[in-house]
Amino acid sequence: MKKIRIGIIGMGRMGITHYSIINSYPDVQVESVADPSGLVTTIMNKYLSAKTFKDYNTLFNEVKPDAILVCTPPALHYPIAKKAAELGIHAFVEKPFTTKYKEASELAALYTQKGLVNQVGYVNRFNDVFVKMKELLDNNIVGEIIRFKSEMFSCTITRSDVSSGWRATHENGGGAVFEMASHAIDLVHFLIGKPDKIMGSSLNHIYSKNVEDAVSATFLYKTGKSGTIYINWSDTSYRKPTNKIEIFGTGGRLLADQHSIKIFMNNENAHYHFRKGWNTLYITDIFKPVSFYVRGNEFTRQLYHFIDCVEGKVQKNLCTFSDGANALEVIENIFKDYEQNGRI
Amino acid sequence: MEPIDKIILGDNQFFGINHMSEEKAQQLAEKFYDINNIFKVYQNAFDAGIRAIMLNSNDRAKDICAHFRENKNQYSDMAWYPSVPYPHKYANLIAEKGIIPTLNEVLFKGNTTIGALNMIAKGGIAVLAKDAMKMMQMLVDIEMKMFKGLNIKVVFLQNIITDLMLGYNVKEVFYEYCEYIRKKYHALPGLITLNMPYLKTKLEEWNITGVVICTSFNKIGYLMSPDVNSYIQAAHNNNKAEYQLMAMSTLASGAIPAKQAYGFINQQNIQSVVFGASDKGHIEETVKLIQL
Numbered sequence: 001m002k003k004i005r006i007g008i009i010g011m012g013r014m015g016i017t018h019y020s021i022i023n024s025y026p027d028v029q030v031e032s033v034a035d036p037s038g039l040v041t042t043i044m045n046k047y048l049s050a051k052t053f054k055d056y057n058t059l060f061n062e063v064k065p066d067a068i069l070v071c072t073p074p075a076l077h078y079p080i081a082k083k084a085a086e087l088g089i090h091a092f093v094e095k096p097f098t099t100k101y102k103e104a105s106e107l108a109a110l111y112t113q114k115g116l117v118n119q120v121g122y123v124n125r126f127n128d129v130f131v132k133m134k135e136l137l138d139n140n141i142v143g144e145i146i147r148f149k150s151e152m153f154s155c156t157i158t159r160s161d162v163s164s165g166w167r168a169t170h171e172n173g174g175g176a177v178f179e180m181a182s183h184a185i186d187l188v189h190f191l192i193g194k195p196d197k198i199m200g201s202s203l204n205h206i207y208s209k210n211v212e213d214a215v216s217a218t219f220l221y222k223t224g225k226s227g228t229i230y231i232n233w234s235d236t237s238y239r240k241p242t243n244k245i246e247i248f249g250t251g252g253r254l255l256a257d258q259h260s261i262k263i264f265m266n267n268e269n270a271h272y273h274f275r276k277g278w279n280t281l282y283i284t285d286i287f288k289p290v291s292f293y294v295r296g297n298e299f300t301r302q303l304y305h306f307i308d309c310v311e312g313k314v315q316k317n318l319c320t321f322s323d324g325a326n327a328l329e330v331i332e333n334i335f336k337d338y339e340q341n342g343r344i
Numbered sequence: 345m346e347p348i349d350k351i352i353l354g355d356n357q358f359f360g361i362n363h364m365s366e367e368k369a370q371q372l373a374e375k376f377y378d379i380n381n382i383f384k385v386y387q388n389a390f391d392a393g394i395r396a397i398m399l400n401s402n403d404r405a406k407d408i409c410a411h412f413r414e415n416k417n418q419y420s421d422m423a424w425y426p427s428v429p430y431p432h433k434y435a436n437l438i439a440e441k442g443i444i445p446t447l448n449e450v451l452f453k454g455n456t457t458i459g460a461l462n463m464i465a466k467g468g469i470a471v472l473a474k475d476a477m478k479m480m481q482m483l484v485d486i487e488m489k490m491f492k493g494l495n496i497k498v499v500f501l502q503n504i505i506t507d508l509m510l511g512y513n514v515k516e517v518f519y520e521y522c523e524y525i526r527k528k529y530h531a532l533p534g535l536i537t538l539n540m541p542y543l544k545t546k547l548e549e550w551n552i553t554g555v556v557i558c559t560s561f562n563k564i565g566y567l568m569s570p571d572v573n574s575y576i577q578a579a580h581n582n583n584k585a586e587y588q589l590m591a592m593s594t595l596a597s598g599a600i601p602a603k604q605a606y607g608f609i610n611q612q613n614i615q616s617v618v619f620g621a622s623d624k625g626h627i628e629e630t631v632k633l634i635q636l
Contacts, residue, residue, distance in 0.1 A: 013438050020511025039444055039473040046476065047514045156439045165442060239359075239369075240432055284566050284599035293538040293569040294507045 003029040004310055007065035007089075009056045009080055010072030011035040011044070014094050014121070017295055018069050022303045024292035027311065034059040056080050060087055067117070067310050069303075070094060073166035074173025078103040081118075081321075085110045090117035092306045096182040097324030099173045101332050104325035111321055117309040119302070119317050120324035122186040124243065126298040126305065128287045133245070133256050134191055141269065143251030148192055148227035150184045154241035156233040160207050168210055170335075175211030177203070177331055180241075181231040186319075186327045187245060188219065188227065194326050195219035195227075201337040206234040217334050259283050345532065345554045348498060348588050348616050349396035349423055350636050353389045353627070357620040358382050359402060372622065379407055386412075388624045390419065392631045398425040398618045400502070401487040402433070409490045416493075425618070427500035427536060428487035447472075451482055477520045484524065498556045499525045500534035507537055515550040522552055532556050536592070539569045541578040544587060553586040558618065561591035562600055563608040579613045590616040602626075606633035 006028055008015050015035070023030050034053040035041060041052040053059040056072075060083060067090035070080050078098045084091050085107070097120045098104045111118035124130050137145070157176075167174035188195070197220040203212035214232040247254045255262040263279045272279075290300040308314040358376045376382050382404075386397070397412075399405050405426075412419055437446040452468060472479045488499065501521060509517045522533035533555050537543045540559035547555060561579075565572035579589055591614050595605045609617060610633075617634050621627045 012443060013435075016443075017508065020508045023513060024511050037444065042473045043476045047516060048512065156436055158436070159440070167440075240435075282597075282599060284564060284596050287566060289565055289569055289571055291570040292507075292511065292542065293567070294511055295504065 001027065003027055004307060005029055005031040005063070005066045007032040007034070007059055007063065007068045008050075009034045009059065009068055009070050010076075010094075011037070011040045012071060015069070015071035017299065018071060018092075018303060021292065021294050021300050022069065022307070024300075025304060025307055028307060032059050032063045032065055057083070060084070060089075065089060067091065067306070074178060075099050075166065075171065078107065081107050082110070085114055085116060088114065088116065090306075090310045092119045092121065092303070093321070093324070094121040095186070095324070095327075096173060096178045096331065097321065097328060099171065099178065099328075101325060101328040104321065104328045108321035108325045117306065117317060118321040119306045119309070120319050120321060120327075121302065122183065122190070122319050122323065122327070123296075123298045123302050124183055124187050125190050125319045126301040127258065128297055129256055129258055129261060129283060130187065130190070130243075130245075132281065132286045133254065133261055136254065136261070136263070136272070137191055137247070139271070141251065141263065141265075141272070141274075142247060142249030142254055143266075145192060145225050145247055145249045147225065147248040148188065149244075149246040150188045150227065150229045151244040152180055152184045152231045152233075152242065153235045153238040153244075154180065154233045155236045155238050156180075156241070157207050157213055158234055158236055160209075168208070170211060175208070176213050176231055176233045177211075177215050177334060180233050181215050181229060181334075182327050182331060184229050184231050184243065185330050186323065187243065188229065189323065189326055189330075191245065191247070192225070192227070193221070195330065196222045198330065198333040198337050199341070200228075201334045202342050203338050204232075206232075215334065217337070219330075261286075345585060345588060346497075348425075348532070348556055348590065350616050351394055351631060351634050352396040352398050352425055352590070352616060352618040353386070353394050354398045354592065354618045354620040355400055355405070357622045358385070359400075359404065375622070379404070379411075382408060383411055385622050385627075389627050390422075392624075392628045394627070394631065395421050396423045396425060396497070398427060398500070399491075400427045400430055401490060402430040405430075406490045409492075409494060413493050422495065423497040424491060424494045425498045425500060425534070426488065426491045426496065427502050427534075428484060429502060429505070430487070431502055431504045447479070450486060451479070477516070480517070480521065481524050481528075484521075485528075488529065496529055496531045498532045498534040499529055500536050500556070500558055503536040503538050506535045506543070507539055510537065510539060510543055510546065513546070515552075518547065518550065519552055522555060526554075532588075534558060534590075538567050540589075541570070541574040544578050544582070547587070555586075556588045556590060556616075558590040558592055560593035560596075561589075561609065561612065561614065562594050562596040562605060564596050564599060566596035566599065567593050576612060582613055584613075584615055588615040589613070590618055592618045594619060602629060602633055606630070606635070610635045 022028055030050050032051045034056045044052050070077055070093040077093050081091050166172035200218040202216055204214040206213035213234040216230040219227050244257045252266050253264040261281045265274050268276045290297045309317050525533040536558045560567035568575050594609050619630050
């Protein structure tokens with residue numbers, strides 16, 4: 001069978017990880033890579049067979065891959081994905097997808113219209129714990145959802161700005177909202193749905209000058225439910241990035257992180273063997289192994305899913321450009337709400 | 345290949361690492377904030393007959409190494425199994441600054457070794473790019489500095505690096521790493537992986553032998569890609585003269601009771617177990633249960 005020819009654009013941290021993972025998929029050949037860094041292309045030329053390019057336009061012109069993984073700084077995602085669509089290339093684009101909702105929804109429409117596979121890298125949608133949580137919610141395990149809390153912590157930024165780079169400004173997709181809160185927001189969309197209104201947004205600078213290091217906001221829904229998000233990437237008490245989500249419903253309460261789901265049930269559930277009161281599902285109870293592991297099952301699963309969609313083995317993509325656009329709409333509303341109401 | 349120790353005390357319990365529960369991890373981090381509590385655990389392990397320590401090159405490992413250097417007479421027959429690098433240090437730096445500034449900072453900032461100074465004189469990172477293996481060696485040396493003066497038996501590459509490189513399918517990286525560890529540290533090269541059957545197949549294909557492979561091994565298949573049966577099979581077919589297998593995550597983060605876990609492990613063709621425990625009773629029990 002003819003292998004799917006992949007191009008990877010941007011060989012930073014995510015590009016390097018994705019290359020390794022997707023290269024392990026038997027039907028795939030990583031044929032080309034674009035990165036402006038001479039360091040990266042020099043090393044790659046020496047050890048790998050993929051052709052390297054300094055920029056994506058040359059890559060498109062010279063090899064025209066079947067599918068691309070876009071791992072550049074976020075501000076470049078839009079022009080790259082747009083060009084790819086014109087050429088009929090399927091695209092996986094890292095989160096936060098783009099830096100503007102308008103561009104994001106334009107790309108979502110364009111890819112749908114052309115029938116091209118499109119996926120955004122909200123990896124939590126492929127995480128064993130959160131997938132299980134989604135299943136539990138779909139089975140109405142906590143009854144009607146009333147309140148939720150979606151939080152994310154890490155010790156990513158723990159020193160004052162010294163360098164600039166793309167992470168220093170919102171225009172380029174930097175800051176805790178684009179880079180981290182986007183995950184927490186998408187997790188809410190995945191598990192609960194998109195909010196109808198944002199209020200009470202606040203942003204804090206801890207170490208960064210031009211972008212926020214912490215953010216919180218309240219999400220309101222027409223149905224009456226509501227919830228909050230709180231994200232802080234300068235919290236040194238966390239050794240590694242941690243997602244926490246809590247959902248309160250008429251039937252009980254769910255608390256989850258990447259390791260476990262704790263469930264308080266108002267009544268027992270025979271199907272899941274949950275008793276009345278507290279129940280715990282550990283990651284060791286619910287994980288599903290992947291055929292090749294680099295950074296967590298979810299990273300492998302998300303890229304294999306993308307390839308399965310490109311090959312037509314799977315029809316419905318689990319994290320489309322339209323999902324990416326939804327997160328960006330909420331992000332813009334948080335910024336807008338903060339501008340209008342967040343300062344005293 | 346020189347046989348490795350059958351039972352090795354690991355270090356996850358000291359550094360607030362618990363794959364099952366963040367609360368448990370936090371409790372451990374609090375308990376071991378005082379480094380003397382770490383030394384007590386090592387003493388208990390020593391009293392239980394353990395003569396081998398696996399330690400990741402994180403910041404606190406420096407003080408642990410210093411303690412054992414200072415008390416060398418007491419622990420003269422202790423064998424060391426360092427693992428490099430400390431991945432979170434790099435992950436956070438890279439997330440903050442990007443890859444090239446991170447390499448610059450790690451390789452050159454405050455690194456006054458002659459190798460590093462020469463490299464800066466020649467043009468630093470840009471020149472180093474032409475010799476990626478030299479860069480790998482310098483990174484290993486930086487991480488290994490803290491273990492100086494200890495009796496080093498195996499130097500392990502952490503799974504995040506091993507498995508990342510495995511995906512790239514490049515023989516040279518593995519070959520050069522193994523050679524460098526043998527020559528520079530007079531130790532066995534070690535690779536930690538969560539893809540043991542695949543790694544072993546590749547090493548055989550590349551004709552790289554004399555390697556210690558450390559991998560998750562438990563009966564529920566937790567952190568074992570692709571699945572538990574492939575692991576059992578790969579271990580069964582293994583020639584220990586070529587690859588010694590060391591099992592980690594044997595309790596699957598506490599999901600399997602110790603007796604059951606080692607009942608399974610003892611039946612496998614495995615040469616060694618690394619385990620993490622902080623309680624005196626657990627350490628003694630584990631030593632009794634492991635019958636390789």
